[in-house]
Amino acid sequence: MNTHAPEQEQRPPQAAEEERQAPQQAGAPGKGTANKEAAPSQATKLVRLAEESYRLVQGSDGKAYAVDRGGPEIALPLRGRDGLRQRLARTFYAHTGTAPGGSALTDAMGVLEGMAAGRPAVEVALRVASYAPRPDTGSMSGQPGSAGVVLDLGDPTGRVVVIGPGWWGIEDTSPVLFRRTALTSALPVPAMGHRPRGVAALAGFRGLLNVDDAGFSLVVGWLLAALVPDIPHPILALLGEQGTAKSTAAKFCVRILDPSPAPLRSAPKDVKSWAVTAAASWTVALDNVSTIPAWFSDTLCKAVTGDGIVDRSLFTDDDVTVLSFRRVIALTSIDAGALAGDLAERMIPVELERIPPQRRRPDADVETDYRATAPLTLAGLLDLLAEVLAALPDVHLPQLPRMADFARLLAALDAVTGWTTLAAYLARAEEANRAVMEADPLATAVRDLLDRQAVGWSGTSTELLATLNDHAPDPRPRNWPKNASVLGGSLRRLAPALRASGIEVTEQRTGAGRFLNLRRTPPTDDVNRRGEEAQTPTFPIRPESAVIAVTADTRRPDLHKHPRDG
Ligand SMILES: Nc1ncnc2c1ncn2[C@@H]1O[C@H](COP(=O)(O)OP(=O)(O)OP(=O)(O)O)[C@@H](O)[C@H]1O
Ligand SMILES: [Mg+2]
Incomplete structure (x- = not known):
């Protein structure tokens, strides 16, 4: 992941002073009398350093993130590769010439996490986000209030593409916060200007x-x-x-x-x-x-x-x-x-x-x-x-x-x-349902059962299992239902595929118990038929x-x- 790393330029003014006072170990300020007005601990300094350079936020996923105040709108994780912990350690060393202690970093991270947890959660998106500009500010691309989509280009500048109804453009600053991961690479910058559209x-x-x-x-x-x-x-x-x-x-x-x-x-x-x-x-x-x-x-x-x-x-x-x-x-x-x-x-x-x-x-x-x-x-x-x-x-x-x-x-x-495309999609979805039907022994057994009936079939799931078992393939397939309740679940799972093949399975609760009704229907509903005919x-x-x-x-x-x- 590439992110903006401006720590060298962001040296806080008091850094030099602190450097001279830097205690060499982590933990709380010294307890000895000589250290009464002790310099802040390394952990405290790390927290201050983080607060000066980063905005801490709580993501909608419940995790804490840091956003570089001088950099792009990218939510950095607190730990891990190129996370805040690594950056702070680097910055601390650049400022003080001293490597921060591991426990000081851990203490600082605990405090920073706590700070983030106290803030209202904000949406942290990965690659794409929806975006509804506030009516008072208008849309960033000039179309007041129009909702759109933001696409993170994934490069170190934090540039994004904002897309709305009838328009799109590249923006230097993202209106939403994006996170990056080790699997986020940069997109090509979309071609602009005179070109085929x-x-x-x-x-x-x-x-x-x-x-x-x-x-x-x-x-x-x-x-x-x-x-x-x-x-x-x-x-x-x-x-x-x-x-x-x-x-x-x-x-x-x-x-x-x-x-x-x-x-x-x-x-x-x-x-x-x-x-x-x-x-x-x-x-x-x-x-x-x-x-x-x-x-x-x-x-x-x-x-x-x-x-x-x-x-x-x-x-x-x-x-x-x-x-x-x-x-x-x-x-x-x-x-x-x-x-x-x-x-x-x-x-x-x-x-x-x-x-x-x-x-x-x-x-x-x-x-x-x-x-x-x-x-x-x-x-x-x-x-x-x-x-x-x-x-x-x-x-x-x-x-x-x-x-x-x-x-x-x-x-x-x-x-x-x-x-x-809609017609093509519906026709294919139906075809896929039929393929499922053909590949599933229970679905084909149900179809074969209805082929043997003049009208539909009704009965309890126990009776249905017994009937299906009489004609079950030998040896029984591994996923063949072992009892009536498994059969009920399997039929629910197969319902869309069965429906696409013109078989409707409905359940009915009566005083005598639960009845299953199996019947043939026209092969498809209207939406799907339109797809087929197109x-x-x-x-x-x-x-x-x-x-x-x-x-x-x-x-x-x-x-x-x-x-x-x-
Ligand atoms: N659009 C294309 N036109 C012509 N040849 C192509 C095209 N795309 C890939 N190839 C060639 O076909 C080869 C096989 O491609 P690919 O590995 O994607 O196939 P595959 O279906 O995934 O194969 P497998 O089932 O073995 O995994 C590639 O090595 C490349 O040489
Ligand atoms: Mg392949």
Whole structure:
């Protein structure tokens, strides 16, 4: 992480005096009579030094952070790499020529943490933040009161991109506080000035991804959603056989918004390793996911929606910890069928086709092209997001699917570009549900049961289990329900996939107990049917969308204008 480190210039005026008096050991002031008017302890000096140079804040995550008073709006952790502790030690040495004692630093950190804890919590964001300017101050880009999004460029200057409805620009000072981690690398500065805009600016990026046009438009939808922090983000699943450039695509999709030294990560082994994997970056790309066990499926679903994961094992004492983070996730996999049920409706499956040998390009070439086009790609995405934010208030969908906010965003994207991403997304989500259905022995057993019935089936879950057991595959699959209550849970988990295949499972409580009703329904609801019927998206980069409708020059003269832009 690069951060501003101005300690040499910020030498407090009393530092020289203190240097002469510096006690050589940590701890409380000396107790001896000679030290009655003793110089402050090292710990006290460290606290003062910190207060002079840093603002202490309590983050919304409950952690203490320090913000360099003379530097960018970046929340530094108190401990760890490039944290306040390290910086203070460095500054203390620069001022006094003496290394501070370890216990003095620890004491000082305890005091500083206590100070931060007493302050009102402030939002500390990672890479993206939503931003609603106060009406009295107006928007920093001149549009009074318009809500927007802030994207941390991740460089040492603390510059950010602010995006609002119909406009975006680079600002030197962030209106929100960002934290950085070891996984925060700098984004390319988005291209400004005279250049292709919107979709036309994405042509280079399009060429780097081995996806078809419909797939590309969905990738763009996923990227735009990733820039909107407060909505659930479906998981981009890049699927294809070996060597179809899945990893390359996942890497570029993550790098264009949230670059890090480790853009691709392996699927975690448990909740603890997920916490480590996911805590330090806004986007997480999991490479080569082969199966998704139930705990991981559940964890991923929660990361999509931002629900908290309560876990005792993450703490050494009796306390529990609630990991509550919403993340933007991409994964690569060879086999979509292996992905679990409740994930299916939170996924955007994008298939990658085989690359014929004559079309395969060396890694280095693809990488060079990526670097060359990244500033333009990012600018194009920002253009599109600005347009999408402007179009969103006019989006009214008659019915909303599970990922409602994402669906609205796609509808706005379609309005801006003329694409058909919403239809493509709904059709694929349904297809993924069917794949889950095919891959799950219980789901297929339920379907087979209904195939044997003229009308639906009703009975208790115990009776249902007995009926299903009569026709169960031999040997029974490992996840086959062992009792009636497990069966009830499994059916609830499979409900979306069953529904997509035209099977409705409802529960009914009567005086005689709990009854299950299984019946066939029309295969899809209206929203999904619209998706199925919609035409296949055409190649997204059309000449007429080369210049998007609302640009700097028409609606907002200061769009894309930055003091440095000339
Ligand atoms: N857009 C592209 N067009 C042509 N060739 C590409 C493209 N992207 C990557 N390649 C080439 O394809 C090779 C395989 O890419 P990559 O490793 O991303 O595939 P993969 O699907 O992840 O493979 P695996 O299943 O083995 O993990 C790369 O080494 C590179 O040479
Ligand atoms: Mg790979």
